[in-house]
Amino acid sequence: MRVDPRQLLDLVVGDPQAERAVPPTGFTARLTLFTAAAMAFLAVFALALSMATGRLADRWSEELARTSTLRISAPADQAAAQLRAAITLLETTPGIAAARALTPDEQRSLLEPWFGPDLPLESLPIPQLVEIIEEGGGYDATGLRARLQAEVPGAVLDDHTRWREPLISAAGRLRSLGWFAILLIGAATAAMITLAAQSALAANAQVIRVMRLVGAEDGYIARAFVRRFTGRAFLGALGGTVIGMLAVALLPRADDIGGFLTDVGFRGAGWLWPLLVPPLAAVVAFFATRAAALRTLKEQS
Amino acid sequence: MSVSNGKDLRTLDLRYDCNLLQIWAKRAGNGGEFTVIELEDVAYSYGGAELFAQLNLSLAPGSFHFLTGPSGAGKTTLLKLCYGELLATSGQVRLFGEDAASLPRDGVAMVRRRIGVVHQDCQFLDHLPVSENIALPLKVAGREDETGNNLDDLMMWVGLKAQANQTPPQLSGGERQRAALARAVIMSPEVIIADEPTGNVDWEMSQRLLTLLVELNKMGKTVLIATHDLNLIRTAKNQVSARVLRLKDRRLQLAGAEL
Numbered sequence: 001m002r003v004d005p006r007q008l009l010d011l012v013v014g015d016p017q018a019e020r021a022v023p024p025t026g027f028t029a030r031l032t033l034f035t036a037a038a039m040a041f042l043a044v045f046a047l048a049l050s051m052a053t054g055r056l057a058d059r060w061s062e063e064l065a066r067t068s069t070l071r072i073s074a075p076a077d078q079a080a081a082q083l084r085a086a087i088t089l090l091e092t093t094p095g096i097a098a099a100r101a102l103t104p105d106e107q108r109s110l111l112e113p114w115f116g117p118d119l120p121l122e123s124l125p126i127p128q129l130v131e132i133i134e135e136g137g138g139y140d141a142t143g144l145r146a147r148l149q150a151e152v153p154g155a156v157l158d159d160h161t162r163w164r165e166p167l168i169s170a171a172g173r174l175r176s177l178g179w180f181a182i183l184l185i186g187a188a189t190a191a192m193i194t195l196a197a198q199s200a201l202a203a204n205a206q207v208i209r210v211m212r213l214v215g216a217e218d219g220y221i222a223r224a225f226v227r228r229f230t231g232r233a234f235l236g237a238l239g240g241t242v243i244g245m246l247a248v249a250l251l252p253r254a255d256d257i258g259g260f261l262t263d264v265g266f267r268g269a270g271w272l273w274p275l276l277v278p279p280l281a282a283v284v285a286f287f288a289t290r291a292a293a294l295r296t297l298k299e300q301s
Numbered sequence: 302m303s304v305s306n307g308k309d310l311r312t313l314d315l316r317y318d319c320n321l322l323q324i325w326a327k328r329a330g331n332g333g334e335f336t337v338i339e340l341e342d343v344a345y346s347y348g349g350a351e352l353f354a355q356l357n358l359s360l361a362p363g364s365f366h367f368l369t370g371p372s373g374a375g376k377t378t379l380l381k382l383c384y385g386e387l388l389a390t391s392g393q394v395r396l397f398g399e400d401a402a403s404l405p406r407d408g409v410a411m412v413r414r415r416i417g418v419v420h421q422d423c424q425f426l427d428h429l430p431v432s433e434n435i436a437l438p439l440k441v442a443g444r445e446d447e448t449g450n451n452l453d454d455l456m457m458w459v460g461l462k463a464q465a466n467q468t469p470p471q472l473s474g475g476e477r478q479r480a481a482l483a484r485a486v487i488m489s490p491e492v493i494i495a496d497e498p499t500g501n502v503d504w505e506m507s508q509r510l511l512t513l514l515v516e517l518n519k520m521g522k523t524v525l526i527a528t529h530d531l532n533l534i535r536t537a538k539n540q541v542s543a544r545v546l547r548l549k550d551r552r553l554q555l556a557g558a559e560l
Contacts (some may be wrong), residue, residue, distance in 0.1 A: 008309045021437070023428040210424045213386070214484065215414035216441035298406070 009026030022224045028200040032229055036236025036281050037243075043185045044244025044274045045264075050178025051273070052264045056170030060164065066240040067160065070099070070130035073155035083128055086152045087177075090132060093147075095139030102129045128152075140197055189233070189281060190288040197229055197292040208300065224291035226286055237278040245274050317512055335398055337362050337381050337492050337523050343392035345378055352378055353551040356392070360464050360525060362491065365518045365541050367534050368527040369556065370548035376527040377421075379548060384416045385409045397491075414442055417485030419495035423477045425469035432456065432465040435484045442488065451487065459483045459513065475506035476541065484512055492523040507533055514541045 043290055069092070074082045079166070090099035102110075107129060108121050141159050148155045212219050248265050266273065304558045336359045342355040352375040360366060360383075370376050382394050385401050395402040396541075401538040404412065416431030417438075425434045435455065436448045456462045459479040464472060472480060478498055484491055493514065511533060518524045518541055529533065537543050545556035 020424060020433075022438075047305055147447055206424075210426055211437070211441060212410070213413065213420075213424060213489070214438040215410050216439055217410040220441050233549075254470075268408070 005222045011058050019224045019227045021211060022200075022204055022228065023080070028203070029232055031196045031199075031237075032193055032232040032285070035196070036233040036285070037240035039185050039189040040237035040240030040277045040281055041244040041247075043182055043242055043277050043279060044248060046178050046181040046185060047273055047277075048248050048264050048266060050182070051174050051266060051270055053174035053178060055172050055263065055267070057168050057175060060167050060171060066134050068132040068134065069158045070132060070148075070162070071127045071156045071158065072130065072154050073125075073127040074110050082154050083130070086130060086148065086155050087161035089147060089151055090130070090144075091140050093123035094301070095134055095136055095193060096132055097135035098133040100131050100133075102131060162283070172232060180294065181203055186280070186284055190284050191231060191290045193229055193285045194292045197225055197289040198296055200229075201293060201296045205300065208297065218294055218297045221297060222290055225293045226289045227285075229289040230286045234278050237281030241274050241277045244277075248274075266300075307349065311545075333360075336360055338381065338396070338525075340379075340389070341393045341395070343382065343389040343394060345375065345382065346390045347378070347461060349389075351551065353454055353548065353553070356553050358383075358546070358553060360492070362523055363521045365515075365524045365537075365543040366526070367537070367543055367545045367556075368525060368548060369529060369534070369545060372529070374548045375551075376548055377496055379553075380418075380494050380525070380527055383492055384418055384492075385412050392516070414438065414488055415490050416492045417490040419478070419481045419485045419493070419498045421497040421500050423469070423481040424478070425477070427469050429474065429477055430466045430468055431461060431480050433488055435471060435480060438484060438488045444488075455483045457471070460478040460509075474501040475503070475509075478502055478506070478510055479513070480532070482510065486517060486522075488502065490522070493517055495524070495526045496509050497528055498526065499528065499533055504532075508536065511537055 070086060072079065072082050072086060087099050087101065104121050107126060108119055110129075111119055111121075111126075140180050141157065145157050148157060207219055213222075245266075251265055310369070317337045329373050338360040340358040343358075345352045345356075349499075356379070358379075368376050368379065378387060382389055382401075383396075385394075385396055386406065388402050388411055389396070396404075397415060399408070399412070401409075401412075426437065429437075432452060436452050437443075441446060452551075453462070456465055459482060461472075461476060461480055461483065464476060464480075469477060469480065478501070482495075482498070485495075495514065498510050498514070504508065507530065514524055514526065515537065534543070534545055538545075547554045547556045
């Protein structure tokens, strides 16, 4: 099939001659600009949300998948001996890179959010925690539990599976919701631009009639509208994207206390993603207007 | 084929480029091998009522026809069938040998480029200057490069050079009709169809328009004019060999010697 370079160019940049034949219509111009701007603003936030949840899921997956915790609850006179036995056992277990007992200060900081500072840890029956760092394909949890039961009766192994998987699943779903929201925004943009294009076509019925009478093909008439709406959608989306990016940039910075809520935003090269919104809005507008125009022209004939 | 030397137009104080008109004439000529527009047993109904039936019409290349009839007889509808804006309810309309009913959508557009139409209400794009309105057929056909000198000559021919940058609402009725005629012929179509072209102009202007149409016919263009102006028909018959068709009582008849 032969591709006409001129038609290809028209597809991308439209046809200024055709566009000139259609008088400007203020209402549809404002509607398209506003819709594209509002939708782009929302798309930037949906994108930020999706990327934040993605980071969250990755972090949880990364941090929790490679670590486990051993909790040793033993009478005070046996605690040190059981800890030594557990460390020895862990260090000789295949798949474990390192095993380290948490210091009293580290354990205190873990409890601080609930009990406050200056907790007298020594006077409380707090179990000793051991951090296990995995390597390679990880260890055999079932075998390790059996050995611990035999050699360190006060030890309980927590490989984080119970709560890691639901958290990762929740983060994944949140990310999917973010992408779904972006799809919905795209569909809503297409619907609004279709309505605006149909309104413009109806308002210009006489213009279309004249163009037809002088031999204009449907494609030529459609291009007159397509170029205009594509340009408006791009400009509107550009404005909405810039405002959206500014709003995201002005959100409170991420910190440990705020956690996920203050982590909504873009990082590094992630700031380039929102720049795709205006051209995507233009593409959506192009196809929505073209489909609406050709359909309407067919109905009007 | 007869080509005007331009004297008739000059006597009406209209300047035009004879060479340009000769080029149009060459494009249009085909030796009369087929009928450019043919209607065979055509009927057209609107809203359940039959406007006309069993209508036959054949326009040979280079012929000149008037279409008359009382108001509401269906003259405009018949013209619309002739340039493919309407499709017959039954029967067959052939435009340049092609069945109008089976033409694809873009095929209809191609046919309209071969038929210049002058409407009673002119049908302009009011936001564009007159010159751009006249050049519109070339633009939609992707032939903008032919616009330049052709447009200037054509605007001089119809006497609208000075009004080139005005918009259609700024023109008088006669100027609008002449602009419509210029737009109808800029593509050098084989057929000119005019619907009451003198309906809104005074006698002098109607004579100027008629002269332009007669000149086009002398260059080989097929001309079909719907009018109820019998004086115009009588004047034309002194200048050109014209057939007069009367649309009455749902039938098309050849008008008698009274015209």
